[in-house]
Amino acid sequence: MSKSFRVTATGERRWHRLRSLIAPSYEWREAVKDVSLTIDYGEFVALLGPNGAGKSTTIKLLTGILTPTSGELLVGGRRPTEDRRRNAELIGVVFGQRTQLWWDLPALDSLTLLRDVFGVPAPDFRKRLAEFDRVLELSSFWRTPVRHLSLGQRVRCDLAAAIIHDPRVVFLDEPTIGMDVVVKEQVREFLRHQVEKRGRTVVLTTHDMVEVEKLTRRVVLVNRGTVVFDDTIDELKSRHAPPQRISVSFDGATSRPEIRGVSVTEWDGHRATFQLAPGSTPQGVVRELTERYEITDISIREGDLEELMRSAYRGQSQTAGTTVVQ
Template sequence: MIEARHLYKEFKTPAVKGGRFSGVRTLFSREYRVKEAVRDISFQVLPGEFVGYIGPNGAGKSTTIKMLTGILHPSSGEVRIRGLNPHRERRKAVQQLGVVFGQRSQLWWDLPVKDSYDILAHMYRVPAELKKQRLERFAELLNLPEFWDTPVRKLSLGQRMRADLAAAMLHDPDLLFLDEPTIGLDVHAKQGIREFLRQLNKEYGKTILLTTHDMDDIEQLCSRVMVINHGALSYDGTVAELRERIGLPAVITVTYRGGCQIPVLEQPGPVYRIVSAEGETLRIEADLRAMGVMELIKELGTWGEIADLSIEGPDFEEVVRRFSE
């Protein structure tokens, strides 16, 4: 569905030297500063995948998305969307993809939402009957009728995002690019957007590439995650593999019935350590790479009769921060 080969993108800005009016002189000079935004990135995305593309601010996420969608030309390297080059075969390529930028809208600011859909359907040559069928489906999934006749400029952020998602899918593309689709939304609005995206992927087989700073988006939606840092791809795999690679400990909370015998609390072992003990409840940090879950539970069971036990993985945001250092 997506193939990126050795993508590289640099931006040139005039070099500004010392002096009050030096900025004017650089307009006529050939001296530039070069910033590498993306450095030799290669990957493939298969049909039906839901991929998270994450990294710190300035890492190159949005630049990559803009190259994949044909908005920016790579300085070198090549992109294929279903075999098409989005820069040389733009008309054909855009029929295959939908794009949502969280901080920008593709809707007409002063028009009612439904009028924007009429214009987009005409631009993408969507027949009237198909447009009607698709909007009826999206209306139900995204609750569009509540702001159908409202000018876009009067929509809340959550409403506008729902309207933008319907707009991106109006021509029924197989591939959807999402750049920060839940930015600034409240918890309820985020959950509604996630449910819609989950249905697009699972029920309709859409391929989705998502950039986000919200780690809940990644954990709840993505089967695969790619991490970009300083313009280079530093990880490509599953969320679980990323956690394991970093090696942050899991946290086990265990409650005993009638107390327990704690073995040498002040001398933590190499595999686990007791973080706190309150009454009959212990909190333990454990490296589950060195000791399996069942093995650890068996060990904890020798301390007393277990009444309740829960295991929490390491915070994913901390995982990504550690990986990007």
């Protein structure tokens, strides 16, 4: 699928900007370009990319807020924009900086209203509330008006609101932004439970790489509206892992070390950082270092997920097709 937006072309010169106020000209910009993606029922997928990469636009297309300019989009076998009522029953959505709760009502009243909107039977409603409360600890603040809740409290209530009608698919756009580490772990536990025990499909966008590694196996990287990687985190590491680095502190000043299979990237007379060459192993380098030098500290650094993502952005592209969420 693809999505383009018509924007005003202002130009760089001042008179171009002035003319655009009187007789504007327009141009088309592609926010999503030929994205091809299939997500199975019960799968947890992280949709990642830098700001402006097309993540939020993709989520809005999947939820039916936006209509694709071209291509085919199916969620649960239905086109979101053609069957909006059924699509609303099928999905749950949390946008981290927006809320679906009523601002001046207690959070519990908002959940009760959503129960009536979706026609959730009272016994099911009570059972789900109890389940949510066990993990998210909602009852300590759900009688407080939403406008008085902290960000972490509000988003936990938003998660409950998104799932109160038992949707098959849940879209989360930066759900833990601004949360402290304790609340983040509560939310992660809740999401794990929804996927592993309830079999929901979850599509997550986030800039928190720790969250990605703790929650998902599959990552989809988008850049400039195009999918550049779609596979497991392990496969991402296998294809795009940067060279390993070894940091060493020497006991006293020494001459610049020369070790086979590595290059020295940093050196100050007491401490060195080595970058491994292809085919070299950390074990062999560490063994040679300890045999030849007096070492006080040594550490091996793997490339983190952000480095892997940057490498993938530079190296891959993907062709167009049909986007399907089971």
